[in-house]
Amino acid sequence: xxxxxxxxxAPVGGAAVIRTRGLTKRFGRQLAVDGLDLTxxxxxxxxxxxxxxxxxxxxxxxxxxxxxxxxxxxxxxxxSMPQSLGRVLPRVGALIEGPALYGFLSGRDNLVRFxxxxxxxxxxxxxxxxxxxxxxxxxxxxxGKKARAYSLGMKQRLGxxxxxxxxxxxxxxxxxxxxxxPQGMREIRALVREVAAEGTTVxxxxxxxxxxxxxxxxxxxxxxxxLVVQGTVAELAARAQGRLVVRTxxxxxxxxxxxxxxxxxxxxxxxxxxxRVEGDPSGVAPVGSLDESLPELCAALIAAGxxxxxxxxxxxxxxxxxxxxxxxxFDVAG
Amino acid sequence: xxxxxxxxxAGAAPRVAAGPDRATVSGFLALFRSxxxxxxxxxxxxxxxxxxxxxxxxxxxxVKIETGGLHGxxxxxxxxxxxxxxxxxxxxxxxxxVALPIxxxxxxxxxxxxxxxxxxxxxxxxxxxxxxxxxxxxxxxxFTAALAFCAAATLAVALxxxxxxxxxxxxxxxxxxxGDTVSLGESLLRMVLIAAVVAVSLSGLxxxxxxxxxxxxSGIAAMAGTVGLVVIVQVLDTIPQLAAIQPWLFTHYWLxxxxxxxxxVYWDGVLHDLGLQALYVAxxxxxxxxxxxxxxxxx
Numbered sequence: 229x230x231x232x233x234x235x236x237x238a239p240v241g242g243a244a245v246i247r248t249r250g251l252t253k254r255f256g257r258q259l260a261v262d263g264l265d266l267t268x269x270x271x272x273x274x275x276x277x278x279x280x281x282x283x284x285x286x287x288x289x290x291x292x293x294x295x296x297x298x299x300x301x302x303x304x305x306x307x308s309m310p311q312s313l314g315r316v317l318p319r320v321g322a323l324i325e326g327p328a329l330y331g332f333l334s335g336r337d338n339l340v341r342f343x344x345x346x347x348x349x350x351x352x353x354x355x356x357x358x359x360x361x362x363x364x365x366x367x368x369x370x371x372g373k374k375a376r377a378y379s380l381g382m383k384q385r386l387g388x389x390x391x392x393x394x395x396x397x398x399x400x401x402x403x404x405x406x407x408x409x410p411q412g413m414r415e416i417r418a419l420v421r422e423v424a425a426e427g428t429t430v431x432x433x434x435x436x437x438x439x440x441x442x443x444x445x446x447x448x449x450x451x452x453x454x455l456v457v458q459g460t461v462a463e464l465a466a467r468a469q470g471r472l473v474v475r476t477x478x479x480x481x482x483x484x485x486x487x488x489x490x491x492x493x494x495x496x497x498x499x500x501x502x503x504r505v506e507g508d509p510s511g512v513a514p515v516g517s518l519d520e521s522l523p524e525l526c527a528a529l530i531a532a533g534x535x536x537x538x539x540x541x542x543x544x545x546x547x548x549x550x551x552x553x554x555x556x557x558f559d560v561a562g
Numbered sequence: 563x564x565x566x567x568x569x570x571x572a573g574a575a576p577r578v579a580a581g582p583d584r585a586t587v588s589g590f591l592a593l594f595r596s597x598x599x600x601x602x603x604x605x606x607x608x609x610x611x612x613x614x615x616x617x618x619x620x621x622x623x624x625v626k627i628e629t630g631g632l633h634g635x636x637x638x639x640x641x642x643x644x645x646x647x648x649x650x651x652x653x654x655x656x657x658x659x660v661a662l663p664i665x666x667x668x669x670x671x672x673x674x675x676x677x678x679x680x681x682x683x684x685x686x687x688x689x690x691x692x693x694x695x696x697x698x699x700x701x702x703x704x705f706t707a708a709l710a711f712c713a714a715a716t717l718a719v720a721l722x723x724x725x726x727x728x729x730x731x732x733x734x735x736x737x738x739x740x741g742d743t744v745s746l747g748e749s750l751l752r753m754v755l756i757a758a759v760v761a762v763s764l765s766g767l768x769x770x771x772x773x774x775x776x777x778x779x780s781g782i783a784a785m786a787g788t789v790g791l792v793v794i795v796q797v798l799d800t801i802p803q804l805a806a807i808q809p810w811l812f813t814h815y816w817l818x819x820x821x822x823x824x825x826x827v828y829w830d831g832v833l834h835d836l837g838l839q840a841l842y843v844a845x846x847x848x849x850x851x852x853x854x855x856x857x858x859x860x861x
Contacts, residue, residue, distance in 0.1 A: 292688075294691060294859040295858040295859065296858060314696060317693065320692070322689075324689075328684055328685025328689055330600070330684070331684075332605065342693055343592075344592035345693035345700075347585040347590045347699070348584060348589055350586070351589060
């Protein structure tokens with residue numbers, strides 16, 4: 229189950245936007261990233277998943293030239309990093325580990341400052357681009373306020389605005405919806421889709437699995453510094469096994485019958501009047517002929533006198549896939 | 563999977579530009595301008611300059627009140643203090659002589675020490691670097707802004723000294739240390755020259771502060787380290803047993819600016835000072851560059 233099982237999908241529209249080979253980072257004795265082979269196809273919305281401490285942020289920092297790799301190579305937009313960062317980074321917008329702002333400057337002046345840091349950005353169009361970026365994240369009204377008076381959500385938006393100061397080929401977003409209310413999260417997701425529709429590749433790290441499922445076309449999962457799997461979101465979700473769910477008041481009896489029919493990993497969850505028996509039906513029959521064997525299972529339950537209220541397979545989610553791949557809950561530190 | 567299809571369809575006709583724009587001269591210099599604005603728009607900078615500006619006023623008022631007692635004992639106190647009551651212009655020189663050993667380097671230590679480490683503390687450093695500011699360019703911009711602060715700090719002391727001196731005391735021809743008398747105009751010219759020498763005298767400290775600033779991600783630690791170093795070096799400079807190393811301390815020739823008040827001007831000490839500052843800028847500038855260009859930015 230573990231290991232680098234997933235093959236990179238064929239790049240969409242030519243070369244990969246991000247490609248790493250054996251990328252490794254060691255901090256002292258601790259191995260933060262271990263032999264990472266990552267391929268992000270052009271035009272994708274790429275979800276980068278992993279528990280806290282799994283090496284996601286270190287990977288992003290290596291891709292952005294902030295941290296030098298201990299071994300291995302990384303290319304971003306076809307050029308090697310960090311050697312070519314002067315040519316690469318003007319084409320990349322980034323939000324890394326939350327926004328960081330000058331509290332004593334207004335929102336607008338923060339953007340002016342970050343734009344001035346890029347030697348390839350045109351000073352003549354600066355104020356227009358800043359105004360456009362503020363408009364895009366919905367901060368025009370608060371642009372004159374000092375950034376220290378901003379809420380976390382507003383800071384997050386301002387960080388996004390600085391990533392959108394110019395048309396970018398690649399947008400790297402580390403936890404972009406952190407600290408936002410549900411409405412703000414929806415807006416950011418809509419913005420990500422909009423930017424992606426313009427042809428920008430989006431590399432999105434998140435710990436929110438449903439967020440990845442909603443907006444991403446591709447995903448990779450990291451655990452303990454290693455890449456566990458990468459592929460399209462559809463492929464990954466398909467790896468998650470479906471679960472057989474029986475709703476009944478006679479949970480114990482049902483569990484016995486299912487066990488007798490080689491259903492494994494049976495869980496009994498008691499409700500007040502009702503119960504749920506869940507199990508992994510893959511032991512019953514080879515996958516594929518499962519649909520044919522399900523009616524037999526159902527018949528067996530009824531024959532044993534189990535009062536079945538509900539019976540069926542629940543489709544696997546990305547979360548199931550994740551738990552199956554990493555063998556741990558999502559928020560557990562690696 | 564409709565999202566994949568949507569992305570593929572979009573990927574076929576990207577709106578975004580293919581290549582990077584060229585770096586322009588105005589684009590390159592924008593960071594230097596931004597850095598200067600950032601330095602002088604901070605409340606902290608204004609507070610430091612305000613404190614420096616208050617120093618000559620304080621000295622002037624004290625001298626004015628205590629005038630009677632000072633005439634007798636001209637041997638104690640800071641340089642030129644005895645001359646202040648005869649000529650207000652000397653308040654500028656007194657103030658610079660008082661400010662240079664401790665107050666000026668303290669403020670410069672704050673600005674230079676915080677330069678890179680402060681950005682690391684607030685996290686803005688990573689956004690500047692991914693902009694991409696370029697590490698050497700950022701360091702150069704920080705150095706430039708800190709030098710501009712040295713000039714502003716020296717000017718704050720000199721100007722308030724001149725204004726306070728001319729308000730509180732008579733102003734006229736200046737009797738130099740060598741006994742010659744020069745016109746007020748020439749003494750003002752010498753004052754400008756002295757202010758320039760004092761400002762440049764701080765450049766070695768700027769380089770040291772910038773280097774310390776690249777060592778840590780804590781702005782407070784870098785500021786305290788730089789200011790602490792100034793104090794330690796000043797103490798070392800007073801210990802007679804250390805006479806062998808004292809000519810290499812960056813503070814050693816600071817007060818030689820007084821030689822510019824002689825006729826003819828005695829340049830030896832001043833040139834020693836400027837040469838030593840250039841050496842410190844070269845050594846610590848190179849160290850800061852070596853450290854900063856290879857450092858992992860994890861803050």
